[in-house]
Amino acid sequence: MLNEDYLQRIKSLHAALGIDDSHLGSCGMPLCHVPVALVEAGEDIYGRPQLLTRETFESWKKMCQQAALDGVLLQLVSGFRDLDYQAEIIRRKLDRGQALNEILKINAAPGFSEHHTGRAIDLTSPEGLALQEKFEESCAFKWLVNNAVSFGFNMSYPRNNQAGIAYEPWHWCYDGHRRDLSSE
Numbered sequence: 001m002l003n004e005d006y007l008q009r010i011k012s013l014h015a016a017l018g019i020d021d022s023h024l025g026s027c028g029m030p031l032c033h034v035p036v037a038l039v040e041a042g043e044d045i046y047g048r049p050q051l052l053t054r055e056t057f058e059s060w061k062k063m064c065q066q067a068a069l070d071g072v073l074l075q076l077v078s079g080f081r082d083l084d085y086q087a088e089i090i091r092r093k094l095d096r097g098q099a100l101n102e103i104l105k106i107n108a109a110p111g112f113s114e115h116h117t118g119r120a121i122d123l124t125s126p127e128g129l130a131l132q133e134k135f136e137e138s139c140a141f142k143w144l145v146n147n148a149v150s151f152g153f154n155m156s157y158p159r160n161n162q163a164g165i166a167y168e169p170w171h172w173c174y175d176g177h178r179r180d181l182s183s184e
């Protein structure tokens with residue numbers, strides 16, 4: 001069940017950004033919960049401290065180590081984001097004059113970003129294609145396609161995904177815990 005306070009916070013952030021109430025039911029994405037506990041997960045490529053759930057962080061570390069053994073350097077661009085941070089991303093784009101409906105094709109509304117769960121990571125590599133579709137041409141991406149699933153990470157937004165989200169070859173979500181649940 002969704003916490004009523006959480007839903008209210010989402011609604012008030014949406015109202016402040018001018019996102020219509022109907023977006024909650026019509027955007028085609030599930031609401032994402034902020035986890036109870038997060039751990040420090042080192043810094044991203046910009047030197048900003050990052051947070052992830054413990055099991056996501058543990059699996060991310062193992063995945064990095066294996067990639068390095070295979071000669072591939074994986075780098076973190078972004079991990080956990082709270083509701084306010086997601087609202088801030090959209091606010092900055094609005095302030096630069098971008099249209100809300102165009103922004104929402106790229107950035108999930110507060111409450112709908114998988115980054116709220118502490119299980120989603122945006123990745124890049126020294127090939128320098130952070131948050132670009134061309135990341136799919138990198139060695140790091142090819143390695144991820146072949147190996148990430150064995151560490152519990154899946155690409156959330158492949159081409160032509162059901163949620164209608166733009167293709168994001170850099171965005172991977174740890175769902176190992178979901179698999180654990182389904183096997184019970």
Ligand SMILES: [Zn+2]
Binds near residue numbers: 078120171
């Ligand atoms: Zn992402």
